Amino acid sequence: MKVVNTIAEMKALRDTLPRPIGLVPTMGYLHDGHLSLVRRALEENASTVVSIFVNPTQFGENEDLADYPRDTERDLAALETLGTDAVFTPAAPEMYPPRFSTWVIVADLTERLEGASRPTHFRGVTTVVAKLLNIVAPDRTYFGQKDAQQAAVIGRMAADLNMDTEIVVAPTVREPDGLAMSSRNTYLSPDERTQAVALSRALQLAERLWLEGVTDAERIRAEMTDLLREQPLAEIDYVSVADAQTLQELHTVAPPALVSLAVRFGRTRLIDNVKLH
Ligand code: AMP
Numbered sequence: 001m002k003v004v005n006t007i008a009e010m011k012a013l014r015d016t017l018p019r020p021i022g023l024v025p026t027m028g029y030l031h032d033g034h035l036s037l038v039r040r041a042l043e044e045n046a047s048t049v050v051s052i053f054v055n056p057t058q059f060g061e062n063e064d065l066a067d068y069p070r071d072t073e074r075d076l077a078a079l080e081t082l083g084t085d086a087v088f089t090p091a092a093p094e095m096y097p098p099r100f101s102t103w104v105i106v107a108d109l110t111e112r113l114e115g116a117s118r119p120t121h122f123r124g125v126t127t128v129v130a131k132l133l134n135i136v137a138p139d140r141t142y143f144g145q146k147d148a149q150q151a152a153v154i155g156r157m158a159a160d161l162n163m164d165t166e167i168v169v170a171p172t173v174r175e176p177d178g179l180a181m182s183s184r185n186t187y188l189s190p191d192e193r194t195q196a197v198a199l200s201r202a203l204q205l206a207e208r209l210w211l212e213g214v215t216d217a218e219r220i221r222a223e224m225t226d227l228l229r230e231q232p233l234a235e236i237d238y239v240s241v242a243d244a245q246t247l248q249e250l251h252t253v254a255p256p257a258l259v260s261l262a263v264r265f266g267r268t269r270l271i272d273n274v275k276l277h
Contacts, residue, residue, distance in 0.1 A: 002086045010088045010135050017047035023138035028052040029069040033173040033181040037142040040170050049136050051088040058124030069186050104130045106153050112247045114149050126157050141165045146172040146180050148273045180272045192265035195231040202227045203274040206259040210276045217241040217250040237262035
């Protein structure tokens with residue numbers, strides 16, 4: 001497994017890798033959710049590149065950039081075991097040198113949900129992913145359904161800008177009790193961790209209501225909110241039942257709909273979602 005830190009080395013390396021090349025962009029501190037994307041990329045491509053980069057531009061001013069968990073040694077060991085071909089681990093000044101001033105902005109889709117709570121988040125995500133696509137030139141790029149809005153925004157960007165990569169979105173990997181795996185779960189106190197299972201319970205409730213024939217989106221939001229409010233440490237940011245393509249809130253559920261939520265436990269903000277088909 002080759003590990004490279006500079007853009008020049010990564011570009012030289014990509015020209016030697018057998019195609020198709022699959023790219024899995026990550027911020028590191030890898031868990032089974034990330035590794036499921038890597039396994040999928042390994043199955044579907046001749047070469048797999050993983051990027052590990054805690055991208056400063058997607059964090060807001062009061063967010064957890066400085067505290068974001070990192071363990072590159074452990075990450076590299078896990079990637080090596082899986083058979084990853086190359087890992088790109090640039091430092092921040094390599095990606096954002098002085099006078100950096102170009103942003104990729106996807107309108108509309110980014111204004112809702114995560115974008116409403118984190119106004120500069122998506123321009124950081126789309127800009128860094130556009131850079132990674134230019135640097136690695138992958139045939140396929142892998143994202144998790146866990147970050148459903150991110151996957152939708154990147155799909156929009158790749159289509160609108162005619163990027164030569166297929167965007168593959170893979171299912172959310174969960175802990176045995178249903179909590180979606182996330183690098184940020186490590187911030188949770190034992191009590192918060194216990195109560196955090198309410199996110200996936202609320203999504204299961206939404207699925208059950210939908211399967212029972214409930215199409216009143218406001219009722220689904222209200223029942224999910226009631227369930228979350230039973231957890232004293234949970235502070236709801238949003239509970240959404242939206243059109244899966246436009247992310248506009250729905251009055252009446254029409255599939256495919258995206259049920260998503262963001263909930264704070266102390267300093268930790270968790271997100272999760274499920275699609276209704
Ligand atoms: P991150 O390191 O948080 O930027 O995540 C890197 C990629 O892994 C993103 O495409 C995420 O959507 C994906 N991912 C994160 N958590 C999970 C999970 N529990 N299941 C599947 N994919 C995930």
